[in-house]
Amino acid sequence: MTVQPPVNSLRSLPDDTGHFGQFGGRYVAETLMPLILDLEKEYRKAQDDPEFWAEFDALMKDFVGRPSPLYYAPRMTEHFRALAPEGKGPKVYFKREELNHTGAHKINNCIGQILLAMRMGKTKIIAETGAGQHGVATATVAARFGLECKIFMGATDVERQKPNVFRMKLLGAEVVPVKSGAMTLKDAMNDALRHWVAHVHDTFYIIGTAAGPHPYPELVRDFQSIIGKEVREQIMEKEGRLPDMLVAAVGGGSNAIGLFHPFLDDPEVAMTGIEAAGLGIESGKHAASLTGGKPGILHGNKTYLLQDEDGQITEAHSISAGLDYPGLGPEHSWLHESGRVRYVPITDDQALEAFQLCCLLEGIIPALESAHALAALPQLTAEMDEDKILVVNVSGRGDKDIFTVAEALGVEL
Amino acid sequence: MSNRFETAFAKGPALVCFITGGDGDTAANLDALVEGGADVIELGMPFTDPMADGPAIQEANIRSLDKGTRTADIFRMAAEFRTRHPHVPLVLMGYANPMTIRGPEWFAAECAKAGVDGVICVDIPPEEDAALGPALREAGVSLIRLATPTTDDARLPAVLEGSSGFLYYVSVAGITGMQQAAQASIEEAVARLKAASDIPVAVGFGVRTPEQASKIAKVADGVVVGSALVDLVRQHGDKAAGPLKELTSALAGAVHSAR
Ligand SMILES: Cc1ncc(COP(=O)(O)O)c(C=O)c1O
Numbered sequence: 001m002t003v004q005p006p007v008n009s010l011r012s013l014p015d016d017t018g019h020f021g022q023f024g025g026r027y028v029a030e031t032l033m034p035l036i037l038d039l040e041k042e043y044r045k046a047q048d049d050p051e052f053w054a055e056f057d058a059l060m061k062d063f064v065g066r067p068s069p070l071y072y073a074p075r076m077t078e079h080f081r082a083l084a085p086e087g088k089g090p091k092v093y094f095k096r097e098e099l100n101h102t103g104a105h106k107i108n109n110c111i112g113q114i115l116l117a118m119r120m121g122k123t124k125i126i127a128e129t130g131a132g133q134h135g136v137a138t139a140t141v142a143a144r145f146g147l148e149c150k151i152f153m154g155a156t157d158v159e160r161q162k163p164n165v166f167r168m169k170l171l172g173a174e175v176v177p178v179k180s181g182a183m184t185l186k187d188a189m190n191d192a193l194r195h196w197v198a199h200v201h202d203t204f205y206i207i208g209t210a211a212g213p214h215p216y217p218e219l220v221r222d223f224q225s226i227i228g229k230e231v232r233e234q235i236m237e238k239e240g241r242l243p244d245m246l247v248a249a250v251g252g253g254s255n256a257i258g259l260f261h262p263f264l265d266d267p268e269v270a271m272t273g274i275e276a277a278g279l280g281i282e283s284g285k286h287a288a289s290l291t292g293g294k295p296g297i298l299h300g301n302k303t304y305l306l307q308d309e310d311g312q313i314t315e316a317h318s319i320s321a322g323l324d325y326p327g328l329g330p331e332h333s334w335l336h337e338s339g340r341v342r343y344v345p346i347t348d349d350q351a352l353e354a355f356q357l358c359c360l361l362e363g364i365i366p367a368l369e370s371a372h373a374l375a376a377l378p379q380l381t382a383e384m385d386e387d388k389i390l391v392v393n394v395s396g397r398g399d400k401d402i403f404t405v406a407e408a409l410g411v412e413l
Numbered sequence: 414m415s416n417r418f419e420t421a422f423a424k425g426p427a428l429v430c431f432i433t434g435g436d437g438d439t440a441a442n443l444d445a446l447v448e449g450g451a452d453v454i455e456l457g458m459p460f461t462d463p464m465a466d467g468p469a470i471q472e473a474n475i476r477s478l479d480k481g482t483r484t485a486d487i488f489r490m491a492a493e494f495r496t497r498h499p500h501v502p503l504v505l506m507g508y509a510n511p512m513t514i515r516g517p518e519w520f521a522a523e524c525a526k527a528g529v530d531g532v533i534c535v536d537i538p539p540e541e542d543a544a545l546g547p548a549l550r551e552a553g554v555s556l557i558r559l560a561t562p563t564t565d566d567a568r569l570p571a572v573l574e575g576s577s578g579f580l581y582y583v584s585v586a587g588i589t590g591m592q593q594a595a596q597a598s599i600e601e602a603v604a605r606l607k608a609a610s611d612i613p614v615a616v617g618f619g620v621r622t623p624e625q626a627s628k629i630a631k632v633a634d635g636v637v638v639g640s641a642l643v644d645l646v647r648q649h650g651d652k653a654a655g656p657l658k659e660l661t662s663a664l665a666g667a668v669h670s671a672r
Contacts, residue, residue: 017540025540025541025544026538026540026541027509027536027538027541027544028536028538029464029465029535029561030538030558030559030560030561030563030564030572030583031561031562031563031586032563033538033563033564033568034563034565034568035563180468180471181461186462190462190463190464193464194464194465194466194467197465197586197587197588198585198586198587198588198591200563200586201586296510296513296514297508297509297513297536297544298510299462299464307510309514310483310484310511310514311460311510311511311512311513311514312460312461312478312510312511313462313510314461
């Protein structure tokens with residue numbers, strides 16, 4: 001059930017029209033507008049319906065395997081404490097989203113959205129995917145509930161991510177290779193929207209991150225907030241107090257907002273969102289929309305975007321397919337401008353180093369997306385006192401990335 | 414300025430022709446449309462991510478951008494068109510980001526300066542009107558809104574509020590250049606829209622042939638053709654003016670003699 005946040009809360013947005021300050025909104029074609037309004041109505045009903053949340057919670061427990069552990073990472077803690085100045089080097093905890101069914105946080109959102117789809121009487125599911133993680137999670141819930149499922153995936157990504165393409169097919173989904181534009185995630189989203197416009201009567205679009213037209217950023221955030229809510233309980237149990245720092249990678253921003261949102265009104269909890277800096281901000285080949293972009297309108301919302309002076313969207317670059325998108329969710333744009341969350345760019349090389357370190361020191365192979373969050377630890381731990389607590393979201397496991405990492409390290413498999 | 418629209422629609426059913434700016438020899442193509450008998454011109458502003466367009470217009474956008482077309486070029490094409498054709502209404506059609514990136518006031522002022530009569534922005538529904546609508550109305554440029562098969566009676570007043578020039582009825586729930594709508598559904602929709610509003614109603618999406626155009630012109634104030642013309646630019650490159658004029662003449666003949 002939803003509890004109204006207090007007045008002046010940082011958790012009360014979006015407003016009634018779906019805006020986070022100047023960001024967010026519903027910038028969609030007229031054909032989609034009535035459906036978007038319907039979805040909002042249905043979500044408001046679900047929000048206040050204990051049965052909806054009971055079903056959500058039951059699936060989270062027995063199908064997804066929640067709660068995911070909050071794990072004290074002893075060797076990472078010691079490693080960075082040894083490198084840090086005297087008295088610095090906080091305790092490092094991992095939120096283990098990589099242990100969820102399908103290996104990432106994406107499933108949390110898919111469960112919530114498919115329950116909404118069924119309440120709306122929709123019989124067909126579509127989704128966009130980059131690396132295939134959201135595609136696999138969507139195909140999984142579609143199989144679980146017996147709904148027809150089409151996944152739009154850039155033709156370039158279909159080629160690069162063959163194992164996930166096969167997984168989706170095993171789960172009964174049709175994978176549609178998208179041949180427009182650069183044939184990657186942004187184009188997959190364009191084609192999913194194009195398909196949706198022509199099939200609004202029976203089709204539900206499960207958007208994979210906390211972006212898109214209102215109410216998607218809000219509802220994806222609410223479904224992913226289970227991450228932060230669990231961390232709150234778990235850290236109270238283990239440490240008897242709230243953490244001092246939260247760290248998460250930001251692609252579209254769903255795992256990050258899911259971790260951050262339940263803590264936004266706790267001023268003692270600092271937060272760092274990690275953007276993908278690719279080959280470096282100055283190279284122009286990156287996916288850091290906040291650091292290297294400016295506000296604009298794309299895919300149904302106003303938010304920071306990588307674009308030129310004319311408002312043409314530019315291609316993103318990141319070694320991590322899940323971060324390889326030229327925008328991010330509107331709430332992050334607002335949290336950035338309000339100063340509540342600090343956003344830091346991390347390069348491909350930094351992420352690769354953190355990826356390997358995590359494997360060696362903790363016995364956990366993290367997703368390349370999550371490795372971006374881990375790569376902020378050298379800097380953050382050097383600034384924080386020994387008695388502080390840092391929680392990093394390990395949003396997914398890295399099995400899907402071993403080919404990419406091998407290639408980057410010059411290893412032939 | 415909006416009386417260019419009034420004149421264009423006063424003569425009976427009007428033919429509205431769309432091409433993408435910067436795709437092929439745009440000046441020659443625009444002249445061919447006017448010579449062929451187009452009553453209203455829609456000039457597409459290219460965008461990297463044309464979410465509401467099918468393959469034909471998507472590719473036209475990419476061809477144009479690959480040639481280096483900038484927003485300044487589109488306004489130059491518009492201003493030159495206005496000089497050559499003082500009386501033909503000119504509409505810019507495109508997406509929110511290129512239109513709002515320098516601020517809506519900047520865009521509206523450039524439109525007014527170039528002699529643009531109206532603007533169609535695909536991804537700014539009435540709910541987000543503040544992003545562009547007030548600036549256009551202030552500058553005396555018509556905001557032309559889209560109504561679709563999913564626009565029910567409850568929404569229609571919001572769609573009509575603040576729109577002028579004409580109302581663009583998107584006859585199919587879908588993207589440009591795909592299937593055509595059933596004539597019966599078009600008739601019913603146009604009747605519903607005309608009962609709710611005084612501005613002319615033009616029907617588009619999926620209209621390719623003079624036969625289709627003629628049927629629609631019997632019931633609507635205007636017929637919009639886009640992808641069929643853009644296909645000719647793809648086929649003929651910089652030498653598309655002749656074929657464009659030929660198809661436009663056939664379409665104009667069908668539309669103008671429908672009633
Ligand atoms: C494991 C993992 N983490 C993070 C992301 C980035 O998405 P978001 O920012 O929505 O969490 C992805 C996207 O595919 C992912 O697979």
